[in-house]
Amino acid sequence: xxxxxxxxxCGSSSIKYAxxxxxxxxxxxxxxAERVGSSDAYLKGSDSHGERFEKALxxxxxxxxxxxxxxxxxxxxxxxIGHRIVHGGEHFTKAAxxxxxxxxxxxxxxxxxxxxxxxxLEGVAATGKLFPDLPQVAVFDTAFHQSLPPRAFRYALPEAxxxxxAIRRYGFHGTSHAYVSERADALSGIQGGWLTAHLGNGxxxxxxxxxxxxxxxxxxxxxxxxxxxxxxxxVDPGLHAHLSRQLGWSLERIDDVLNRGSGLLGLxxxxxxxxxxxxxxxxxxxxxxxxxxxxxxxxxxxxxxxSCALPRLDGIVFTGGIGENSPLVRxxxxxxxxxxxxxxxxxxxxxxxxxxEGRIDGGHPAAPRLWVIPTDEEGRIAAETxxxxxxxxx
Numbered sequence: 001x002x003x004x005x006x007x008x009x010c011g012s013s014s015i016k017y018a019x020x021x022x023x024x025x026x027x028x029x030x031x032x033a034e035r036v037g038s039s040d041a042y043l044k045g046s047d048s049h050g051e052r053f054e055k056a057l058x059x060x061x062x063x064x065x066x067x068x069x070x071x072x073x074x075x076x077x078x079x080x081i082g083h084r085i086v087h088g089g090e091h092f093t094k095a096a097x098x099x100x101x102x103x104x105x106x107x108x109x110x111x112x113x114x115x116x117x118x119x120x121l122e123g124v125a126a127t128g129k130l131f132p133d134l135p136q137v138a139v140f141d142t143a144f145h146q147s148l149p150p151r152a153f154r155y156a157l158p159e160a161x162x163x164x165x166a167i168r169r170y171g172f173h174g175t176s177h178a179y180v181s182e183r184a185d186a187l188s189g190i191q192g193g194w195l196t197a198h199l200g201n202g203x204x205x206x207x208x209x210x211x212x213x214x215x216x217x218x219x220x221x222x223x224x225x226x227x228x229x230x231x232x233x234x235v236d237p238g239l240h241a242h243l244s245r246q247l248g249w250s251l252e253r254i255d256d257v258l259n260r261g262s263g264l265l266g267l268x269x270x271x272x273x274x275x276x277x278x279x280x281x282x283x284x285x286x287x288x289x290x291x292x293x294x295x296x297x298x299x300x301x302x303x304x305x306x307s308c309a310l311p312r313l314d315g316i317v318f319t320g321g322i323g324e325n326s327p328l329v330r331x332x333x334x335x336x337x338x339x340x341x342x343x344x345x346x347x348x349x350x351x352x353x354x355x356x357e358g359r360i361d362g363g364h365p366a367a368p369r370l371w372v373i374p375t376d377e378e379g380r381i382a383a384e385t386x387x388x389x390x391x392x393x394x
Contacts, residue, residue, distance in 0.1 A: 003079030005382040008066075010083070010123025012115060013037060015062065017045075017069050019076060020382035029073055030378070033057065033065035043068050063126040070130065081127050081136045082385035084175070084377070086116035086222075088140030089166060095143070095384040097392065098124060098136040106138065112170070112220065137385040144174030147212040152309065155219075169224070171206070171216035173198045179380040180319045180373045181208040187357075188369060193310035195303045197333070198375065199323035201229035201272060205302045207309035215309040217302045223259060226298045229272035232262035233298060267291035274322045274329065296329055300336030313340065315361075315369030324374050325353045330360065334370065341367050 009016040018030040031045015031053075041057040043065065057068055083098070089109040096102050103121065110117040124136060145153075153169045154162060161167040176198045185191045196206045203226050206216040217225030217233075227233045235258065236242075243249045249257075257266075265272040268291035270280060280288035307313055318330050327349045334344045343362035352358045352372045361370035 004076060005080050005082050005385045006073075006078035006127075007082045007378045007381045007385075008084070008123045008127060009378075010062065010119050010126075012119040015065050015069065015123060018378035018382075019073055019078060020378055022386070028378075029076070031069070031072070033060070033069060036065050037061055041065065043072070045069075045072060047072070048074060062122045063129060066123075066126045066130055078131075078134065080385050080389055081131060081134055082381040083120060083124055083127075083136060083138050084141070084381055085120045085138045086141045086172065087113035087170065088138075088142045089170070090146070090168075092138070092140045092143050093146040095137050095139045095388045097388060098138050102138060112166075113222075135389060137388055139175060139381045139384045141172045141174045142170045144178045145171030145206075145213045145216050148215060152215040167220060169216075169219040171204070171213065172218045172222050173202070173204045173206075174213070175377045175380040175384075176319060176375040177204075177206040177208060177213060177216070178211075179376050180317045180371075181206075182211060183357075183373050184315065184317050184369075184371050185211070187371065187373075188314065190314060192314035193312045194315055194317055195306055195310070195313065196317045196319065197299060197303065197323055198320045199299065199318065199326075199329065200320035202231070203228045203233075203299070203320070203322075205299065205306055207306040209310055215306050217306070226302050227267075227295045228263045230260050230263045230265045232258045232266070264291045264295060267294055274326055278326070278328055292329070292332070296332035297336055299329075300333045303333070304337060304340075307340075313368050315371060316342070317371045317373050319373050319375040324355065324372055327353065330370075330372070342370060343367050344370065 004019050004021045007018045007020055013036050015033040015036060018028050020028055027048045029048060033043045035041045039058050041060045042054060043057055044054040046052050057065060085106055087109045091105040106117055106121055127136060177196045180196050181194045184194050191210045194208045196208060198204050202222060204216060204218045205226060207214045223231050225233050240254050243254050263272060264277060268277055268287040270287055271277060277288040277291055281292055322329055330349055331344060334342050343364055345360055345362050349360040352360055355374050357373050359369060359371055
């Protein structure tokens with residue numbers, strides 16, 4: 001399949017898009033519609049010459065926003081559409097051609113991802129109206145982690161909760177962990193054991209062995225795991241009952257605080273933006289310093305724990321907006337792992353920012369490698385879409 005794939009990542013109030021050509025040397029058209037459904041909705045992106053644009057879309061719903069996106073594809077018609085679907089439950093271990101049965105299966109997992117799956121399905125419906133003749137493919141965040149063994153994905157809960165209600169650990173950011181671990185294999189010339197750290201506003205870690213996820217930090221929902229921008233990550237399971245009994249908080253309020261008012265934002269009392277936190281910490285803001293310290297320690301703690309899943313540790317890969325652009329975070333994470341024989345090249349670490357790919361270790365052949373690899377979730381979704389369609393038509 002040699003044509004472009006239109007990748008859609010549809011949220012409740014946003015639509016990220018990328019027209020990904022088959023040839024790597026051809027330019028992508030990419031951007032996002034923001035604040036969809038509101039009076040101040042707008043579209044922003046770049047054209048094939050790299051020129052940026054922004055256009056107001058007052059009152060636009062998902063269909064109108066997608067129509068505006070199509071107008072900026074410069075007449076290039078995609079051969080297929082690949083949708084990022086956050087939660088596939090246990091239904092999907094790989095990408096799937098979207099039909100009524102697949103849509104119904106995605107709907108059944110909506111309770112596990114209420115902020116994501118319904119919005120993802122809105123994107124499927126809208127593109128179906130605009131491109132009724134094009135194949136649509138669902139690529140699931142959870143699919144890469146379906147290789148987890150039971151010892152990693154089962155909670156220590158009554159069997160019936162898993163058997164009857166599918167309560168287990170699923171993991172997320174699968175396309176990112178899959179892409180960067182595969183890229184690390186290619187760059188290093190080995191297919192081995194990697195600890196991958198996807199660090200952005202949402203964060204997760206993963207243990208990958210020979211291209212397969214063996215454990216990951218996120219669980220039933222994207223709230224489990226390390227500290228994130230506004231999510232708490234792991235807390236005592238008894239916290240919910242404590243807040244309810246002692247403060248009279250409802251489950252809805254507790255859920256909102258843990259998902260939207262915690263993490264870097266809650267610890268610092270300032271912001272969830274790591275760049276702003278680093279600047280504030282440099283000026284003596286104690287909350288910012290604490291937020292960075294907790295963030296980095298919990299990431300290191302998670303990586304150390306996940307190393308138990310690997311037969312051998314070949315290296316650590318940093319990716320995501322923070323992982324790719326914060327030498328300070330990378331340095332502090334590595335400093336919290338003193339028993340792993342890691343060596344950080346501070347000059348290489350400081351220079352590897354703004355989309356640069358490279359090794360940031362000292363290059364000792366016996367030591368685990370440290371890589372910074374910019375993620376390409378859109379490219380991965382496009383590749384999985386092409387692969388599925390090629391298999392169907394073969």
